Amino acid sequence: MEKPAICGGTPVRESKIYYGHQYVDEADIEAVVRVLRSDYLTCGPRIAQLEEKLCKITGAQYAVVCSNGTAALHIACLAAGVGEGDEVITSPLTFAASANCALYCGAKPVFADVDKETYNIDPAAVAACVTPHTKAVVAVDFGGQSAELDGLQDICREQGLVLIEDGAHVIGTRYKGKYNGSIADMTTFSFHPVKTVTSGEGGAVLTNSEEYYKKLILLREHGITREAGLMQNPPHGNWYYEQIMLGMNYRMTDIQAALLDSQLDKLPLFRMRRKAITARYDQAFSGLKGIRLQKEVSDSDTTRHLYIIRILEEELTIGRKEFFEALAAENIYGNVHYIPVYYHPYYERLGYRKGLCPVAEEIYEGIISIPLYYGMTDQDVDDVIRGVTKIARYYAGK
Ligand SMILES: Cc1ncc(COP(=O)(O)O)c(C=O)c1O
Incomplete structure (x- = not known):
């Protein structure tokens, strides 16, 4: 049996590999440089172009x-x-x-437990928290x-709640034939950069509701409008604008937008590669003693952002912490997604306590996110498979 590097064996690879990495090519760099040479670094034409592309x-x-x-x-x-005074239900994992957004609004996050197979929030647990x-x-x-989303939409419609998908x-990814982004209320x-496509930093809200859209535009930009129909007073001149509500400056720059626009051209490639690596991992690890895999959500065509293995302590002589360290000794640097939100000291100070969501807590004890990103070579994938398999086999002595 091959000896793990942590016990003095040879590591499966010489260079370190991490759980995620961005992929930026010459087209991305040229797109950014074009903006840098243009008139608009922010508030320019790239924003609407990008928004149109995301809708498409x-x-x-x-x-x-x-x-x-x-x-x-x-x-x-x-x-x-x-x-103020509202409650927002979310996942602890x-x-x-995902929970702080409720606190920003003066509301209280309420944690509903997750499904033990998919690790996603469990609609039955959500219903019980309403x-x-x-x-x-x-x-x-x-x-x-x-x-x-089907089960969650039913609950939200019945109870008059807004379904925000933290995507x-x-x-x-597609759920029941539709791309995520086109299904929930928002x-x-x-x-x-660790996500499937990147703008460095960046985000978006997608919706099918014109009402939400109009609010989101205002909230992103100080609550300021130049639309005559929304103003309270007659314009003083062409320069005139009004702040009609309290918003933030949450704008994306045109530099970021150009990068993301160019990245989105590669989304089909990124998807394919992530799916191919996922399929190789699934094949290599299903049936491997001591490792459990996250179950694929039925009726979806998933593009994984993370590939998570769960260490079953009852089947191995080591636990997650030791497995994680043994992988690092092989030069495979994983991560853990996530520490249950309410374990954080800030949440503890708000009165949340361990024991709230037992399934999420149990999952947390075993999980490791292993490398998954577009730029991984076949050799990288082989190395990760060899490393995980070597450690699982070596410690499967129980
Ligand atoms: C599930 C989830 N929600 C929200 C966020 C916040 O996104 P950002 O880092 O772009 O602010 C992240 C970021 O890692 C995330 O993983």
């Missing part, structure tokens, strides 16, 4: 791009009318932004797998 790709009627995925969640909550104060559900497409991971995207 997803089938959503409206898109509002903004500075990052967190800003997108914030303005989506505000557009949904989330405010996510990045803090109270007269609930205003919205922020459903995370965990790792790129669509949330169970930070989901671009390129869907937010993130374009951080």
